[in-house]
Amino acid sequence: MTQKLSADMQEIKIATDVLVIGGGYTGVKTANEIAGLGYRAILVENGTEIGNQTAPWRMLGLPEANQKGIAELIEKAGSNGQIEVMTQTRLVEAAGVTGDFSVGLQSADETVTRKVGAIVVATDASVEPLNAAYDLELSDTVIAQSALDSMIASNADNLSGKTVAILAGFGQEGNPLVMERVFRSVLALQQLDCTVYVYVNNLKVAEDCLERLYLQSRDAGAIYFKLEKAPAVSQANGSLGISFQDPVMRQEMQLNPDVIVIEEGIQADQLNVELAGLLRIDLGPQGFLQTDNVHRFPVQSNREGIFVTGFSREIKKLTGTFVDADNAALEVKKLLGDGIITAPVNKAVVDTGKCTICLTCYRCCPHGAIYWEGDKAVISPVACQGCGICASECPMNAIQIADFSDETVMDSILENLKDSSEEPQIVAFCCQNSALEAAQMATDFNLPLPAGLKLIKVPCAGKVDIDFIMSAFAEGADGVLVLTCHDKNCKSERGNLYAGWRVSDAQRMMEEAGLEKERLRHATIASNMGSDFSAIVVDMSNKLGELGLSPIKK
Amino acid sequence: MSTERKKTMVVGGGIAGLTAAWELARQGVDVELVEKSPFLGGYAIQFSCKAKAGECQQCGACSVEKMLKNVVEEPNITVHLGTSVEKITGSGPFTASLAQAPAYIDPEKCTNCGVCYEKCPEKDAILRGYSKNNAPLYAIDGEKLPLIEAFAKDACPEGAISIDAQGQAFEISADAVVMATGFKPFDATIKGTYGYGKFSNVITGMDLERIKRENGTVVRPTDGKCPDKIAFIQCVGSRDERLGNLWCSKVCCPYALRTAQTIKDKAPESDISVFYMDIQNTGNNFPAFYESCKSEFRFVRNIPVDIYPLENDRVSMRYMNEEAGEAVIEEFDLVVLSHGIMPGADNPSLAELFGIELNDDGFIRGTDELNKTLTSKAGIFVAGTAEGPKTIATSMAHAGQSAREAVKYVGGA
Numbered sequence: 006m007t008q009k010l011s012a013d014m015q016e017i018k019i020a021t022d023v024l025v026i027g028g029g030y031t032g033v034k035t036a037n038e039i040a041g042l043g044y045r046a047i048l049v050e051n052g053t054e055i056g057n058q059t060a061p062w063r064m065l066g067l068p069e070a071n072q073k074g075i076a077e078l079i080e081k082a083g084s085n086g087q088i089e090v091m092t093q094t095r096l097v098e099a100a101g102v103t104g105d106f107s108v109g110l111q112s113a114d115e116t117v118t119r120k121v122g123a124i125v126v127a128t129d130a131s132v133e134p135l136n137a138a139y140d141l142e143l144s145d146t147v148i149a150q151s152a153l154d155s156m157i158a159s160n161a162d163n164l165s166g167k168t169v170a171i172l173a174g175f176g177q178e179g180n181p182l183v184m185e186r187v188f189r190s191v192l193a194l195q196q197l198d199c200t201v202y203v204y205v206n207n208l209k210v211a212e213d214c215l216e217r218l219y220l221q222s223r224d225a226g227a228i229y230f231k232l233e234k235a236p237a238v239s240q241a242n243g244s245l246g247i248s249f250q251d252p253v254m255r256q257e258m259q260l261n262p263d264v265i266v267i268e269e270g271i272q273a274d275q276l277n278v279e280l281a282g283l284l285r286i287d288l289g290p291q292g293f294l295q296t297d298n299v300h301r302f303p304v305q306s307n308r309e310g311i312f313v314t315g316f317s318r319e320i321k322k323l324t325g326t327f328v329d330a331d332n333a334a335l336e337v338k339k340l341l342g343d344g345i346i347t348a349p350v351n352k353a354v355v356d357t358g359k360c361t362i363c364l365t366c367y368r369c370c371p372h373g374a375i376y377w378e379g380d381k382a383v384i385s386p387v388a389c390q391g392c393g394i395c396a397s398e399c400p401m402n403a404i405q406i407a408d409f410s411d412e413t414v415m416d417s418i419l420e421n422l423k424d425s426s427e428e429p430q431i432v433a434f435c436c437q438n439s440a441l442e443a444a445q446m447a448t449d450f451n452l453p454l455p456a457g458l459k460l461i462k463v464p465c466a467g468k469v470d471i472d473f474i475m476s477a478f479a480e481g482a483d484g485v486l487v488l489t490c491h492d493k494n495c496k497s498e499r500g501n502l503y504a505g506w507r508v509s510d511a512q513r514m515m516e517e518a519g520l521e522k523e524r525l526r527h528a529t530i531a532s533n534m535g536s537d538f539s540a541i542v543v544d545m546s547n548k549l550g551e552l553g554l555s556p557i558k559k
Numbered sequence: 560m561s562t563e564r565k566k567t568m569v570v571g572g573g574i575a576g577l578t579a580a581w582e583l584a585r586q587g588v589d590v591e592l593v594e595k596s597p598f599l600g601g602y603a604i605q606f607s608c609k610a611k612a613g614e615c616q617q618c619g620a621c622s623v624e625k626m627l628k629n630v631v632e633e634p635n636i637t638v639h640l641g642t643s644v645e646k647i648t649g650s651g652p653f654t655a656s657l658a659q660a661p662a663y664i665d666p667e668k669c670t671n672c673g674v675c676y677e678k679c680p681e682k683d684a685i686l687r688g689y690s691k692n693n694a695p696l697y698a699i700d701g702e703k704l705p706l707i708e709a710f711a712k713d714a715c716p717e718g719a720i721s722i723d724a725q726g727q728a729f730e731i732s733a734d735a736v737v738m739a740t741g742f743k744p745f746d747a748t749i750k751g752t753y754g755y756g757k758f759s760n761v762i763t764g765m766d767l768e769r770i771k772r773e774n775g776t777v778v779r780p781t782d783g784k785c786p787d788k789i790a791f792i793q794c795v796g797s798r799d800e801r802l803g804n805l806w807c808s809k810v811c812c813p814y815a816l817r818t819a820q821t822i823k824d825k826a827p828e829s830d831i832s833v834f835y836m837d838i839q840n841t842g843n844n845f846p847a848f849y850e851s852c853k854s855e856f857r858f859v860r861n862i863p864v865d866i867y868p869l870e871n872d873r874v875s876m877r878y879m880n881e882e883a884g885e886a887v888i889e890e891f892d893l894v895v896l897s898h899g900i901m902p903g904a905d906n907p908s909l910a911e912l913f914g915i916e917l918n919d920d921g922f923i924r925g926t927d928e929l930n931k932t933l934t935s936k937a938g939i940f941v942a943g944t945a946e947g948p949k950t951i952a953t954s955m956a957h958a959g960q961s962a963r964e965a966v967k968y969v970g971g972a
Contacts, residue, residue: 071929178846211809211839213931213947216798220805231837231860252860255884290844297844299615299622303956319843325953327929331960339585442624442691449671449691491608494615531608531615533624535691536775 015350017387019104020122021341022047026096026280028055030063030075031315031326032127033082038334039125040087044341047089047119048082049110051276055082055090062154063323065189099124099283102374102388103310104346122341123310124284125333126294128274130316135176136267139238143267147240150186150269157193165197170247170260173268174206175235180320181212183268188218190266191227201227202260204236204249212322238265271320284311285373287498293318300496304332307498308373309388312336348386351407353396357381359403366395366404371498392497393468397507409464414473421459422480429483429549430457431542434473436466438496439532440488446535453539455546457483466490467500474511474525483555484524484545488538491529501529521552564589565969568655568733570644570909573601574951575943575958576739577626582962583737584635588969591731592636593657595643597698598688600627601741603951605689607771609817611824616817617842619951626955628692641698645728647913651938651968652732660701661724663711668719669695675714681706689772695719734969735938737961738923740909742944745796745804745898752865753792753896760786760874761866761894763795764814777822779893781872785826786892790876791815792863793835797899797948806920808899809948812839815897816852823855831856832891834863834878866894900948915939922947932961940964 021044025036028050036046048055056079064072082088091110098109098118106121134149141147148156156164173179173187187203194201201222208231210216223229230236236249247260273292281288286306289296295306295318304312312333315326340346355366360381367375367382374388375395384395384404396404396411405411422430435441441462447454459482463469466489477485487508489501505527512522528541565588569580572594580590598604604627606620630636641660648654664675676697679685684703688696699711704722711722747755747763755761759780762770771777779786793815797808812835819831833856841848852858863878864886873890880887902921903909910917916935918924923941925931931947932940942961943954 068928071927074929178840178849180840207837207839209839210798210807210837211812213806216807217805220800233860252881255881290842290847293843295843297615297617297842299617299619299952302619302622302952303959324929324931325956328953328956328960331930331963332956335582335586335959335963438625439621442628446691449696450687451673451677491610491613491615493617494610494621529610529613531610531621533604533621533690534608534772534775536773537608540775 013350014347015386017104017346017348019341019344019346019387020106020120021045021344022119022121023337023341024049024106024108024119024121024124025127026124027127027129027317028052028057028090028092029127029129029315030056030323031330033078034327034330035125035127035314035333036082036088037078037085038330039337040085042334042338044337045087045089047091047110047121049094049096050090050092051095053092055079055092062151062186065186067323096280096283102376102385103308103340104387106310123312123337125312125314125337126280126284126317127314127330128276128280128294128317130271130274130320132269132271134267135270138176139172139235139267141238141240141265141267144240146243146245146263147265147267149267150190153190153266154186157190161197164194164199164264166199167263168200168202169194169264169266170202170204170262171266171268172204172235172238174209175204176268177270179205179207179209179268180271181209181215182271182320182322184209185212185215185218185322187268188215188222191222192218192225195222195225195227202262203227203229204247205229205231206233240265274316277317284308286311286313295319296498297493298498299494304329304336307371309390310340346387349407350386352386352389352391353384353404353406355382355384356403356405359401361401363400365398365400369398370395371500390497392465392500393463394465394497394500394503397468397470397503406464406468409468411470411472414461414463415476417461418473418477419480421461422477422482425481427456428554429455429546430459430481431455431484431486431545431549432459432461432477432482433486433488433542434461434463434466434469435488436490436500437462437464439490439494440530440538442532443530443535443538446533447538450535452535453543455542458542465495465497465500466504467497469504469507471507471511471514474507475514478515478520478524478555478557481555481558483558484526484549486542486545487525487527488541489527489529491531494531520555520557523548523552524555565734566591566732567735567737567965567969568593568653568731569737569739571601571739571741571945572599572638573739573741573943574603574623574626575741575945575954576601576737577623577630578955578958579737579739579942579962579965580636581626581629581633582959583965584633586962586966588966590636591733592630592638593642593644594638594640597641597686598690598693599630599638599640600690600693602744602765603954605765605772606768609821611820616820618814618817622951622955624690624692627690631692631694644912647736650936652734653736653938654730654732656728656730659727659729661726663699663701663704663720663722663724664695664697665719665721666694668717669697669715670717671696672716673697674716675711675720678710678714679707680710735940735965736913737940737942737965738909738913738915738934738945739942739958740903740905740945742900742902742948743904745901747795747896747898749802750795750896753795753894754866754868754874755896758866758868758874760872760892761896763896763898764811765898767818767895771818776825779872785829787828788830788891789819789822789832789893789895790891791819791831791833791895791897793833793897794862795896795898796901798836804899804901806948807839809839810950811897811899813841813950815895816841816848819856820852832859833857834859834861836860836862900944903945913939920947930960930964932957932964938968
């Protein structure tokens with residue numbers, strides 16, 4: 006085992022330029038905020054110009070002053086010396102870690118490399134008509150929402166007095182943004198003396214003012230049919246027909262509108278997949294660039310110094326994406342400060358004598374904090390979160406975490422098991438983010454806890470080695486608990502999963518050694534559930550009561 | 560930029576106030592956090608974890624615990640519990656006159672042993688907080704103190720209780736103010752036909768959270784047993800034209816569905832029905848989540864008419880069966896009313912006190928459509944549900960934005 010590590014601090018000079026990926030409204034807003042903080046922003050956009058949102062209707066319903074404000078932001082981004090705009094440019098490489106990213110930016114003519122301290126992703130979303138989901142072909146009378154929007158804007162007379170049916174929420178689970186477009190076009194159609202029917206599944210009104218808009222359009226005469234599944238629609242020979250079972254009248258209904266409007270689905274930008282790979286950040290559900298993990302609230306990714314905003318992380322109104330832009334600016338300021346980061350010298354240390362550059366640590370680090378230089382792996386003290394997953398996974402045992410070296414944890418196990426006055430002795434390895442908090446809560450709320458319970462603090466359950474578990478048994482524990490965060494609640498994304506796998510391995514070894522595997526248990530818990538903690542440890546204590554004291558007790 | 564440290568006042572210690580305070584402190588601005596109740600965390604700290612089968616469902620309840628801990632450990636934040644703003648003058652810097660209720664329990668001496676709370680002869684005269692990080696964890700209700708004076712005098716083995724403690728009035732100055740005064744859960748007794756407050760087994764979403772936090776699982780108030788047949792009624796108080804509440808509370812579908820899943824997880828035999836108008840999204844994973852809900856619960860697209868008690872502690876509920884086109888009566892062991900987010904009860908007086916406007920719904924008006932942290936008065940910002948319904952996650956994001964605006968205003972960045 007290595008010697009005890011010191012944890013002296015060091016100052017590291019970092020790059021303070023910030024790369025903003027995506028020149029839509031959110032990216033433009035973010036770049037402006039970052040420039041306002043005094044940092045240089047590099048605003049990279051695939052297309053030919055910035056502020057050219059694929060979904061210009063995002064301004065829908067915005068007061069004129071705000072629309073003007075956005076136009077000014079775009080203008081300012083183009084003329085601000087602190088913002089370097091690079092259009093028709095894409096990210097092709099991203100090496101390094103927070104404070105010291107090296108990014109390759111490719112345009113038609115050349116690829117340039119820049120040093121940046123932080124990266125903000127502000128990709129757009131893709132919008133497409135969902136006519137296929139209704140088995141319809143777009144035509145003069147079957148039109149997509151965007152076509153309706155432009156007709157209302159430029160050619161409204163053609164719609165005057167028509168019967169219009171809008172279909173939404175069947176091709177894709179709807180969202181408030183899609184709903185707002187529907188409500189607003191219904192109101193506009195009513196101004197044109199149209200008769201409007203809206204077929205929807207769930208009205209998605211969980212956004213400011215939408216319930217009012219809905220009621221307003223309904224009160225003005227629009228008829229909403231809320232159906233569980235899409236109505237049958239026909240467009241043969243140019244005549245349109247919609248038939249459905251009306252849930253209120255409870256009878257089969259037939260409607261022959263002049264125009265059918267098909268909803269447009271909003272999906273995550275396809276670019277996200279590529280960016281996730283380049284930036285080594287995890288892709289979440291439905292292709293958005295943020296995993297379902299509360300530790301990422303609101304704009305964090307799994308890597309320090311890479312932030313995700315707006316449509317890149319979820320579909321929402323412009324108001325919400327601007328909230329993200331402000332939060333990203335807040336994070337950038339906290340991170341880059343005045344260009345100097347203070348970090349522990351020995352947050353995590355690789356023993357170069359032992360390291361064989363097998364790259365296990367590089368692959369398992371959930372924070373992308375490990376790279377290699379020459380013939381050794383290097384752990385960035387700035388990007389490292391100290392979870393210890395690498396230290397436990399390293400096949401050469403070449404990595405030590407400053408505050409949780411193997412020796413420190415082993416000492417803690419020995420120290421705790423010295424006092425054997427209360428039995429059964431239960432060693433609980435507790436993740437400091439969840440289980441340890443829950444344990445403290447159970448204590449403070451006077452919930453039942455077995456007298457022989459010993460808590461061992463670990464930075465993340467991913468730092469619970471099989472050696473620790475086995476040593477606990479060897480030193481006299483009657484039972485061992487490995488208590489981790491719930492799945493998808495691990496600050497280090499997968500530490501709890503590693504812990505679960507190691508427990509399974511340890512159980513196999515125990516069975517081979519003739520020790521009941523029930524003496525070892527992996528359970529998940531949240532920091533605010535003292536009652537769950539109490540229930541888990543009491544249950545374990547009862548189980549050990551049945552099994553008796555450990556047969557390998559010294 | 561001046562090197563002099565700037566100071567802000569954050570009014571309200573719920574998740575938005577905690578987040579705003581923490582973000583302000585991290586940007587180098589000092590914070591005076593004023594909370595009128597004896598405990599930090601607001602309503603959000605009372606929520607339980609909604610993990611299902613060991614998998615987090617992103618409710619964010621644990622984030623509140625984490626943020627509360629951040630705040631109490633942050634030296635640049637001064638927390639004033641049991642304190643309200645009486646008067647405010649000036650306009651950046653503001654001068655606020657604060658009134659602090661007597662601290663009958665000395666946080667320095669209290670060890671959180673809970674003896675006073677457990678032995679207290681009068682119900683709710685001694686209150687327990689929700690977070691272990693709240694110091695002290697217990698508080699004496701000043702109004703009920705006369706009833707327990709004799710007990711309280713010697714109740715604490717550490718001598719932390721002083722029944723003669725006096726409240727105090729003091730002034731603080733602030734270069735900017737963040738209003739994070741939160742919301743009021745809809746008072747379910749207003750929907751009289753549901754019998755909330757009269758029938759013990761008709762409870763609200765907040766009641767359910769408390770029961771779950773205390774017991775680790777859902778139990779029926781009348782017998783402490785796991786209920787077999789449960790109904791959730793959505794939109795109680797929200798989207799209600801008759802009451803003039805023309806907004807969706809945004810949180811009720813997520814909390815009801817997630818909680819229903821945790822119930823089903825612990826008691827797979829439970830029979831759960833959800834009565835609804837429209838189901839709202841819970842996050843990026845919603846399509847998959849909703850499918851799993853549909854396979855586990857019965858969804859009934861109808862808002863029930865009324866509820867009556869039965870002799871066996873069950874209740875009977877009347878609603879319209881749309882397929883049959885007639886009213887049906889069905890029995891349940893427990894009915895949960897998913898009550899919504901209403902404007903804070905103090906909003907009108909706060910608006911007057913601070914000279915800011917409310918919107919049509921009674922929430923604090925965010926004056927800029929693209930930045931709803933700005934109020935009608937310069938230097939005063941709003942964060943969280945004080946501005947309108949929000950989830951824990953969106954309250955935190957909004958509070959971050961509010962903190963950033965406040966920092967900009969005081970010239971910090």
